[in-house]
Amino acid sequence: MVLLSPSIRGLRKLVAICESYAAEHGLKYNVKKTVTMVFRSGRGPGTIPGVFLDGDLLERVERFRYLGHIVTEGLVDNEDVERERRALAVRCNMFARRFAKCSDQVKVTLFRAYCLCFCTCQLWVNSTRRAVTNIRVQYNNAYRILMKLPRYCSASDMFARSRVPDFFAIMRSRIATFWSRLRASDNEILSTLAEGLDCSIFKHYLSVQREANRK
Known part of the structure; x- marks a missing residue:
């Protein structure tokens, strides 16, 4: 939650409501697993008062992994991009070792099934070009290693031949699908935010499109 x-x-008022609800229904929150995070607006105050739950001071953290996505107090997504890059490297190296003698068709099927899903990539609205370049290069090299292709062969050509989407095609598809779901949401706050031209998800889509055009 x-x-x-x-x-x-x-925030203290919200925590108090939770405490009252828990007391009335015989529940108890795990203080050790509950943390606070401050997203600063501008410079902000120098000292941030603490938040207490059942009389215990909650730990304040600078980063937290929520539903698989790494959230930081600066709202920068580089750490989450790196998390997914490492996960992609692990999967592809495992496939390259275990299925080295399989046919190209089997390898392409495995790659499609396990390497095309960049978890929460539609939320990478504030990441550096370097972070995105690193995962794109990892994606391209992973396919080359799995298919035993030369390291400097054309990425666009090898993906076109096997009918596998390239990095930017995956990103555009994931962002567009997510944006469409937000606009169609029954939650008026989400749908209103998604309809605005200043929507961060829409800007994310445009930035990916511009980067793809450069390549």
């Missing part, structure tokens, strides 16, 4: 508030005072 996540509680969001624009102020510490508001």
Whole structure:
């Protein structure tokens, strides 16, 4: 469960509501697994008051992994991009070792099934070009290693021949699908945010499109 508030005072009120609900229904929160994070707006105050749950001060963290996505207090997604890059490298190296003697068709099927899903990539709205380049290069090299292709062969050509989407095609598809779901959401807050031209997801899609055109 996540509680969001624009102020510490508001957050304390939300925590108090949770405490009351838990007491009335015989529940108990695990304080050791509960943390707080501050997303600063501008410079912000120098000292941030603590938040207490059942009388215990909650730990304040700078990063937290929520539903698989690494969230940081600076709202920068480089760490999550690197998480997915490493996961991709592990999967592809395992396939290259275990299925080295399989046919190309089997290898392409495995690659499609396990290497085309960049978990939460549609949320990478604030990452550096270097971080994105690193995972793109990892994706291209992973396919070359699995298929035993020369290291410097054309990425666009090898993906076109096997009818496997390249990195940017995957990103565009994931972002567009997510954006479409937000716009069609029954939640008025989500749909309203998604409809605006300043929507961060829409800007993310445009940045991916521009980067693809450069390549």
